[in-house]
Amino acid sequence: MKTAIVYYSLNGNTKLAAQKIAEILNADEIEIFPKKPYFDRGFKKYFLGGKSAVFGESPELMPYEFNADEYDTVIFGMPVWASCITPPLRTFIEENKASLGGKEIACVLCQSGSGAEKVANKLKALLGISSFKAELVLIDPKDKPNDENEIKIKDFCKELKV
Ligand SMILES: Cc1cc2nc3c(=O)[nH]c(=O)nc-3n(C[C@H](O)[C@H](O)[C@H](O)COP(=O)(O)O)c2cc1C
Helix, strand or coil, X not given: CEEEEEECCCCCHHHHHHHXXXXXXXXXXXXXXXXXXXXXXXXHHHHHHHHHHHCCCCCCECCCCCCHHHXXXXXXXXXXXXXXXXXXXXXXXXXXXXXXXXXXXXXXXXXXXXXXXXXXXXXXXXXXXXXXXXXXXXECCCCCCCHHHHHHXXXXXXXXXX
């Protein structure tokens, strides 16, 4: 049985973390994309993305391949948006929740300041679980690389291997 890391990344920070984790755990990477991309810069990036997250939108996704039967562990990776779940991940979870029962679930949350704790709680509620097998919070790992992030990523992967 394998691990899948399912993630959405607007500016590459979550993507970088997901790639590192996938390499350490030999996990399958499933990057998801909304059919209508979010703005990746400027005022509209924050305003429209933040609004979409706060309103709990579930945008339609580009086709993806995910067969839950192949995995015993699923890691969800996303940026924190206005202390909320990023909408593409919400869509993915809504579409696949029924097939996730009994699996180990973990999360990777990237942020520039704060809000990850709130997102972790919202994510647990959406998934209908009480805890994650492991939880990783990183501050902009691509834009602000540092040794501490590398250590946190390794520790997170160790927790998942136990
Ligand atoms: C719409 C929007 C809302 C955001 N809201 C928050 C927030 O509430 N707290 C925070 O610390 N960072 C917030 N950020 C910053 C991102 O979470 C952070 O830069 C993250 O590392 C970006 O990941 P990505 O490059 O994978 O998209 C927000 C970014 C966007 C675009």
